[in-house]
Amino acid sequence: MGELAQYLGDAGTRAALLSMLLDHVVLSLLPLVFAIVLAVVLGLVCHRYRRVNGFLVGLSNVVYTIPSLALFAIIPAVIGTQVLDPANVVIALTVYTTALLVRPVVDALDAVPAHVTAAATAMGFRPWRRFLTVELPLSVPVLAAGVRVGSVSNISLVSVGALIGTGGLGTLFTDGFRQRYLAPIVVGIVLTLVLALVVDLLLVALRNALTPWARAGRA
Amino acid sequence: MIFLDAFAWLFDPVNWTGTKSIPVRVGVHLLYCLGAVLGASAIAVPLGLYVGHTGRGGLLLVGGSNALRALPTLGLVTFLYLVAGGGQVGVLIGLIVLAVPPILAGTYAGIQDVDRGVVDAARGMGMTGAQRLWRVELPNALPLLVGGVRNATLQVVATASVAAYVGIETLGRPLLDGLRVLDYGQFVGGAVLIALLAVLLDVLLALAGKLVVPRGLRLSARPRRRVKQVEVGGSTA
Amino acid sequence: MKRTLAVIVAAAFAVSACGSKDDLSGANQPSTAGEVVVGSADFTENKILAEIYAGALKSTGAKVTVKSGIGARELVVKALQDKSLGVVPEYTGNLLNYFDKSNTKTASEEVYTALKSAAPSGLEVLEKSAAEDKDVLVVTKATAASGVKSIADLGEGKYVLGAAGEWAQRWQTKIKDLYGVTFKEIKTTDAGGPVTVDALKNGTAQVANLYTTSADIKANDFVELDDPKSMYPAQNIVPLLRSDAVDAKGKEALNKVSKALTTENLAELVKKVDIDKQTIANVAAEFLKTVQL
Numbered sequence: 001m002g003e004l005a006q007y008l009g010d011a012g013t014r015a016a017l018l019s020m021l022l023d024h025v026v027l028s029l030l031p032l033v034f035a036i037v038l039a040v041v042l043g044l045v046c047h048r049y050r051r052v053n054g055f056l057v058g059l060s061n062v063v064y065t066i067p068s069l070a071l072f073a074i075i076p077a078v079i080g081t082q083v084l085d086p087a088n089v090v091i092a093l094t095v096y097t098t099a100l101l102v103r104p105v106v107d108a109l110d111a112v113p114a115h116v117t118a119a120a121t122a123m124g125f126r127p128w129r130r131f132l133t134v135e136l137p138l139s140v141p142v143l144a145a146g147v148r149v150g151s152v153s154n155i156s157l158v159s160v161g162a163l164i165g166t167g168g169l170g171t172l173f174t175d176g177f178r179q180r181y182l183a184p185i186v187v188g189i190v191l192t193l194v195l196a197l198v199v200d201l202l203l204v205a206l207r208n209a210l211t212p213w214a215r216a217g218r219a
Numbered sequence: 220m221i222f223l224d225a226f227a228w229l230f231d232p233v234n235w236t237g238t239k240s241i242p243v244r245v246g247v248h249l250l251y252c253l254g255a256v257l258g259a260s261a262i263a264v265p266l267g268l269y270v271g272h273t274g275r276g277g278l279l280l281v282g283g284s285n286a287l288r289a290l291p292t293l294g295l296v297t298f299l300y301l302v303a304g305g306g307q308v309g310v311l312i313g314l315i316v317l318a319v320p321p322i323l324a325g326t327y328a329g330i331q332d333v334d335r336g337v338v339d340a341a342r343g344m345g346m347t348g349a350q351r352l353w354r355v356e357l358p359n360a361l362p363l364l365v366g367g368v369r370n371a372t373l374q375v376v377a378t379a380s381v382a383a384y385v386g387i388e389t390l391g392r393p394l395l396d397g398l399r400v401l402d403y404g405q406f407v408g409g410a411v412l413i414a415l416l417a418v419l420l421d422v423l424l425a426l427a428g429k430l431v432v433p434r435g436l437r438l439s440a441r442p443r444r445r446v447k448q449v450e451v452g453g454s455t456a
Numbered sequence: 457m458k459r460t461l462a463v464i465v466a467a468a469f470a471v472s473a474c475g476s477k478d479d480l481s482g483a484n485q486p487s488t489a490g491e492v493v494v495g496s497a498d499f500t501e502n503k504i505l506a507e508i509y510a511g512a513l514k515s516t517g518a519k520v521t522v523k524s525g526i527g528a529r530e531l532v533v534k535a536l537q538d539k540s541l542g543v544v545p546e547y548t549g550n551l552l553n554y555f556d557k558s559n560t561k562t563a564s565e566e567v568y569t570a571l572k573s574a575a576p577s578g579l580e581v582l583e584k585s586a587a588e589d590k591d592v593l594v595v596t597k598a599t600a601a602s603g604v605k606s607i608a609d610l611g612e613g614k615y616v617l618g619a620a621g622e623w624a625q626r627w628q629t630k631i632k633d634l635y636g637v638t639f640k641e642i643k644t645t646d647a648g649g650p651v652t653v654d655a656l657k658n659g660t661a662q663v664a665n666l667y668t669t670s671a672d673i674k675a676n677d678f679v680e681l682d683d684p685k686s687m688y689p690a691q692n693i694v695p696l697l698r699s700d701a702v703d704a705k706g707k708e709a710l711n712k713v714s715k716a717l718t719t720e721n722l723a724e725l726v727k728k729v730d731i732d733k734q735t736i737a738n739v740a741a742e743f744l745k746t747v748q749l
Contacts, residue, residue, distance in 0.1 A: 003733070006733070007733070010735055010738065012735055012737045012738060013735055013737075016737070061421075062414070062418070064373055064377075064417075065373060065376070065377060065413070065414040065417035065418055065421075066377070066410060066413075066414050067377040067378070067380045067391075067394065067410055067413050067414075068377065069380055069381070069391070069394055069395075069398075070380075070394055070406070070407070070409070070410030070413070071410075073394075073398050073406065074221070074403075074406075074407060074410065077221050077403055078221070082535070082538045082539070082540040084495075084523060084526060084535050084540040084541070085540065148285075149288070152285060152288045152289045153288060155289060156288065156289050156290060156291045156292070157291075159291040159292075159293045159294060160291075160292075160293055160381065162293065162525070163293075163381075163384060163395065163398070164398060164526075164527070165523060165524075165525055165526040165527070169291075170291065170293055170294070171524075171525065172294075173291070173293045173294045173297045173298075174293075174297070174384075174498070174525060175525070176297060176301075177297040177300070177301065177384075177385075177649070177650060178498070178499065178500060178649045178650065178730075179500065179729065179730055179733065180301055180650055180730075181733055182298065182301055182302070183733075185294055185297055185298045185301070186298065188291070188294050189290065189291060189294040189295070189298065192289060192290070192291050192294065193286060193289050193290065196285075196286075196288075196289030197286070197289070200285065237641075238641050239641075239644070300650070301650075304654070305654070305658075306651070383644075384646075385651060386643075386644075386645050386646065386651035386654075386655065388644075392621075392644060395621065396621030396622070396644060398527055398531070399527040399528040399530070399531065399620070399621050399622055400527075400528055400529075400530040400531070400621065400622045400625070401530040401531050401534055402530075
């Protein structure tokens, strides 16, 4: 406890913690946003063209077997980014999260009742507008469940990037370990948990805002 | 190019003998993964069955297992190393913590998913609570439960590489060593081995799952199972 | 429909491509004369030195960021060359061996002179410091008491060595050629960190590769083995930089730092961080104040 107070008592440390936290937010949430967009697009492709579906679902399973540490570091060799570029972590996490989200998107789109889409078509909706205003909103609850898992796992995965010099709060683990200093490690774990919780609450709030009919149904 | 280097590393005889050989590391890697999945199952399956069966504490369980997912494995492993004064226990606990949420989610969702009509019918036949759990709910929950174990295994196999950071000779060793000196052959070779191991274990578990799930359930479980995977999925590291 | 889809896919990729180029921490931008990125390897002393370099450069009015805890030399040099980094604290002997694999020089001046011409084009070293931090093989007091005083006493296949991943590649042949020493096993631990020290303490390794400024040597009563044939070359601390990353004023400031550093005050700085748990930033700032930079 005393150790913790001494550690947090230093203004420089607190400033450094804040900047690591911000890095962590960007490194974990930017991929989430990219992945949602990519997964919706890929999910739509799978939904429309069933043959692609099996292939993409299989691919996303394979992606999940690659250790994140490996993916973080292979990316510069494959696409020619700088070895220490934070983009490596962002791209790797985007790949993982997309793999995680594609299946729920397809399932959610498949689950939209045929009579609903038929009704929209009958009302004169063009396919594109129907997708954006009917099918996509209806798939939000399932998509949201996937996004919540994705955000939590991204937030915890970013730390591994510390082993290649881009770790957000993960840097606290490697630094603390080398100094045999528990305070930074404990602070890192707590901040990661708090960040995950706050983001999760925000996502729930966002989901509720996007699905007003669910609330009406419950009331 | 990179993959050629990896190929060269994988088939270099030097890497197949001695205490730091590929087989030894695969063995250590497997041992930790097995320990973690078994340990996590011992905790998560009874807990999931209990909560699913009684319906008590469902919210707490979901919240708790989501919080567990957020625990960074690297942080946990370094913390436990310093507290316990060594890597083995820390790595095992860290991996168990990683494996608990998917297994818990799978078990719980499996029980929840059992058709209420079926459970009521069992009750009507005069089955006790324990009989219903063992003879009706558990067999019906198996497809999702096995799904949870498969997810946990994938994550644990990928994450056990972090153990190398605290000096344990898992397949993470070539990853970290290769990374330090930018030896991509060694590095990618290690990653390929880990991925192969994960795929192999997944296939084995899928087969095992087919054997333990009663035949009558296989067809009916399939469509629903895909949707449920959403909640069962998780992180690799 | 197909065309719309194609546009969306393309747009999504464009968005992710732009986004990933976003400036996340400043370090992914090539460092220009106005902005210097100081990097460090993943051990305490090197991180302190990087902070000190950063402070010195800041005093010249340059904009500086620090990218700490990158892996070993191979990665750091690559990062200098691809412009992820501008300056790193380095060690003359190991750096020379890295640039010139066939090097046999080990004495301080010789090494430094050779290093100046061995650096690949675009990179250069500034003046070397008197401060040195060498690799050193250490054993426990008990092992030393059993008659192991010098590297030559390690014999053939008798002991297990704990060292960082790159040790075998760098030294395994040299130690055999010079001393006829082989190990029962070379265990990969870490670069002079807790895993290495603990392996020696709990006996899973009997010999460990540490660094002479390490606070762990004194704290655990480890005994440093003599190296009469100078297997480990002189390791004076020297800034390695990409020539276009630092201006003349900056180079002058770094030379001033090198003059102020000694092996003793460097070891003291390491102790303040590793044992007394002071922050690297504070320890570096304090040092800069005492040498008036």
